Amino acid sequence: MRIDISGHQIDVTPxxxxxxxxKFARVSRHYDHHLxxxxxxxxxxxxxxxxxxxxxxxxxxxxxAIAPDMYAAIDLLSDKLDRLLVKQKEKxxxxxxxxxxxxxxxxG
Numbered sequence: 001m002r003i004d005i006s007g008h009q010i011d012v013t014p015x016x017x018x019x020x021x022x023k024f025a026r027v028s029r030h031y032d033h034h035l036x037x038x039x040x041x042x043x044x045x046x047x048x049x050x051x052x053x054x055x056x057x058x059x060x061x062x063x064x065a066i067a068p069d070m071y072a073a074i075d076l077l078s079d080k081l082d083r084l085l086v087k088q089k090e091k092x093x094x095x096x097x098x099x100x101x102x103x104x105x106x107x108g
Contacts, residue, residue: 001028001035008042010070016041019071023078030085033057039077041070050077059088 005012005020020039028035036055043049050073051064061084065076 001025001037003037003039005039005041008040010041010043012041016070016074020074023074024081027078027081027085030082031056031089041074048073050074052077052081054081054085056085056088058092061085061088 001024003021003024005017020041024037024039033056037052038055039050039052041048041050046068047066048068048070049064049066050070052062054061061081063077063080063084065073065080067073067076
């Protein structure tokens with residue numbers, strides 16, 4: 001997984017960069033294919049915002065999270081992306097390939 005981290009009106013410290021990489025390592029475990037992630041960390045008045053765009057083969061996924069603390073926003077973002085990737089992976093699997101009554105001799 002390749003992660004591009006940038007900041008908008010915020011300096012991305014090495015601690016923030018490591019935290020994002022640790023959280024996204026958990027996200028990448030759910031997906032076997034190569035992922036490109038673009039993460040933007042920004043500050044808007046009192047709200048801390050983290051948004052990410054994941055480029056998967058065949059689809060681009062986007063999620064954002066707002067929290068009073070940047071680390072909390074990154075946690076929320078990784079949870080959202082985790083759910084999106086699991087949902088995308090379930091859509092990609094073919095659910096009609098298993099054994100069914102219509103395909104076996106016991107039908108009818």
